Amino acid sequence: MDREAGRVAGPAEAVADQLALAIHEHRLVPGTKLSEDDVGEVFGVSRTVVRAALQRLGHERLITLKRNKGAFVAQPTVREAREVFEARALLEPRTARSAAERAGPAEVARLRELIDEEHRAIADNHPGRALRQSGLFHLEIARIADQDTIAEFIGQLIARSSLIIALYWRRRNALCESHAHHALLNALADRDGEGAEQMMKGHLLDLVSSLDLRSLPSAPRSLREALGA
Amino acid sequence: MDREAGRVAGPAEAVADQLALAIHEHRLVPGTKLSEDDVGEVFGVSRTVVRAALQRLGHERLITLKRNKGAFVAQPTVREAREVFEARALLEPRTARSAAERAGPAEVARLRELIDEEHRAIADNHPGRALRQSGLFHLEIARIADQDTIAEFIGQLIARSSLIIALYWRRRNALCESHAHHALLNALADRDGEGAEQMMKGHLLDLVSSLDLRSLPSAPRSLREALGA
DNA sequence: CGCGGCCGTATTGTATACAATCAAGTCTAT
DNA sequence: ATAGACTTGATTGTATACAATACGGCCGCG
Numbered sequence: 001m002d003r004e005a006g007r008v009a010g011p012a013e014a015v016a017d018q019l020a021l022a023i024h025e026h027r028l029v030p031g032t033k034l035s036e037d038d039v040g041e042v043f044g045v046s047r048t049v050v051r052a053a054l055q056r057l058g059h060e061r062l063i064t065l066k067r068n069k070g071a072f073v074a075q076p077t078v079r080e081a082r083e084v085f086e087a088r089a090l091l092e093p094r095t096a097r098s099a100a101e102r103a104g105p106a107e108v109a110r111l112r113e114l115i116d117e118e119h120r121a122i123a124d125n126h127p128g129r130a131l132r133q134s135g136l137f138h139l140e141i142a143r144i145a146d147q148d149t150i151a152e153f154i155g156q157l158i159a160r161s162s163l164i165i166a167l168y169w170r171r172r173n174a175l176c177e178s179h180a181h182h183a184l185l186n187a188l189a190d191r192d193g194e195g196a197e198q199m200m201k202g203h204l205l206d207l208v209s210s211l212d213l214r215s216l217p218s219a220p221r222s223l224r225e226a227l228g229a
Numbered sequence: 230m231d232r233e234a235g236r237v238a239g240p241a242e243a244v245a246d247q248l249a250l251a252i253h254e255h256r257l258v259p260g261t262k263l264s265e266d267d268v269g270e271v272f273g274v275s276r277t278v279v280r281a282a283l284q285r286l287g288h289e290r291l292i293t294l295k296r297n298k299g300a301f302v303a304q305p306t307v308r309e310a311r312e313v314f315e316a317r318a319l320l321e322p323r324t325a326r327s328a329a330e331r332a333g334p335a336e337v338a339r340l341r342e343l344i345d346e347e348h349r350a351i352a353d354n355h356p357g358r359a360l361r362q363s364g365l366f367h368l369e370i371a372r373i374a375d376q377d378t379i380a381e382f383i384g385q386l387i388a389r390s391s392l393i394i395a396l397y398w399r400r401r402n403a404l405c406e407s408h409a410h411h412a413l414l415n416a417l418a419d420r421d422g423e424g425a426e427q428m429m430k431g432h433l434l435d436l437v438s439s440l441d442l443r444s445l446p447s448a449p450r451s452l453r454e455a456l457g458a
Numbered sequence: 459c460g461c462g463g464c465c466g467t468a469t470t471g472t473a474t475a476c477a478a479t480c481a482a483g484t485c486t487a488t
Numbered sequence: 489a490t491a492g493a494c495t496t497g498a499t500t501g502t503a504t505a506c507a508a509t510a511c512g513g514c515c516g517c518g
Contacts, residue, residue, distance in 0.1 A: 010296060010471080011471095011472090035499075035500095036499075036500070037498095037499075037500095045472090045473095046472060046473050046474075047473085047474090047500090048471085048472055048473065048474090049471090049472070049473095051281075051500095051501095052280075052284060055281060055284055055285070056284070056288060059285060059288045059289075060288075067239060067479095067500085067501090068478080068479050068480065068499085068500060068501075069479095069480075069481095069499085069500080070499070070500070080377075080378065083376055083377060083378035083379065084378055086376065086378075086379070087320075087376075087378050087379050087382065090319055090320055090323055090324075090379070091316075091319055091320070094319055095319075147312055147315060147316070148309075148312060149309065149312035149313055149315075149316050150312065150315070150316050150319065153316065153382055157378075239501080240501095240502090264469075264470095265469075265470070266468095266469075266470095274502090274503095275502065275503050275504075276470090276503085276504090277501085277502055277503065277504090278501090278502070278503095280470095280471095296470085296471085296509095297469085297470060297471075297508080297509050297510060298469085298470080298509095298510070298511095299469070299470070
């Protein structure tokens with residue numbers, strides 16, 4: 001479960017990972033303020049390590065750091081939402097193709113397990129967990145492609161996608177898009193690179209089209225914030 | 230010269246930018262240790278802000294943070310070098326196409342200015358500055374494409390490429406690859422998207438082939454000496 | 459002469475204290 | 489009553505002090 005091999009994890013990483021998970025699962029919604037004292041008390045660490053964690057999340061664009069004002073769970077704009085999915089469209093299809101050309105039985109099994117957990121989360125009425133598992137499925141494909149650098153980018157984009165979905169998701173039903181994941185899995189199992197690439201491309205387009213990128217971000221926490229910054 | 234609009238710059242950002250520039254221009258070579266006390270004394274700030282700066286650079290993979298050991302200018306492995314250029318190959322050609330479809334006279338003029346500065350740096354025998362300008366040329370194309378998210382990724386990849394070039398550059402002559410930049414510029418000025426995409430693809434392939442991905446890192450230098458000149 | 463454990467020094471990790479800035483509520487004057 | 493300035497409380501920005509860890513030299517032993 002370590003974020004990255006070769007880099008030793010410290011308390012700040014642990015705090016950042018916990019916060020990132022909460023954001024990913026929509027337990028922390030966009031716009032929420034993350035006070036340094038509050039976070040420090042929750043995790044039992046000092047502001048020093050909290051600040052380090054917040055800095056990392058800020059660099060990943062999961063939170064926005066406003067000078068002298070504090071850290072807030074990011075609220076991606078419509079423009080940023082489009083850009084994130086355009087970046088994913090550039091990276092993920094080709095990566096899925098590479099993954100298909102490399103996938104063995106062990107890799108397919110890992111992907112199947114992720115899909116199963118996603119289904120279990122849906123059955124348990126935990127849409128946040130389901131979304132997280134869905135993201136891990138995409139990330140695992142990048143890892144199978146044996147491209148750590150691209151995988152890291154995709155991981156960031158997936159996290160930001162989670163924020164975008166929180167803000168712009170159109171239909172609230174929990175159908176999600178597990179069929180697409182199944183189809184992708186089959187293509188990978190068949191080592192069908194071309195198919196996997198096309199599947200991923202279509203899947204991402206479906207995702208974007210399931211968003212409502214014409215509306216403004218859903219209601220911010222305060223009117224003042226909507227009119228001010 | 231601000232790194233990013235919307236985010237207010239503080240002292241830590243200034244220190245990080247200076248260090249990043251030094252790394253980019255090869256005044257700080259891979260492997261160099263960045264002691265917190267030394268950096269703090271050089272820039273006249275306390276370790277707190279130095280640590281913030283080092284953390285940002287660490288997240289950008291320009292430096293490697295070893296727990297309880299300190300920060301060192303990163304030494305990308307051969308594998309990482311390949312991955313960085315594979316990522317660039319995924320992102321930059323399509324981005325160059327978009328840029329070509331959007332470029333107006335002002336954008337072309339900015340690019341031409343960057344090329345001119347690159348030539349001036351070469352004429353002044355400042356290969357570090359020339360390399361930096363070359364990177365800014367690539368980055369400006371991403372900005373012209375009006376894709377901030379992708380541009381940020383490309384910016385990171387360019388910075389890492391600078392480290393890779395420091396470690397694996399084969400021929401030491403300062404010929405560089407300005408012809409390719411000129412050709413790219415012409416394609417952009419002609420709004421030739423397809424041509425720009427192909428040019429960029431070929432240019433990146435040329436870059437990779439100019440590396441010697443079998444040699445090993447060279448000896449580092451001291452921080453003070455590198456920044457003093 | 460080489461090797462292994464010990465200790466001193468230097469550097470990083472973390473917590474805390476102080477300064478600076480911001481937000482909100484109060485008070486006054488028009 | 490409202491607009492504006494002031495003041496107060498809270499939160500962040502920065503510096504410093506202390507604790508923990510690692511590196512290097514020294515000594516003793518084989």
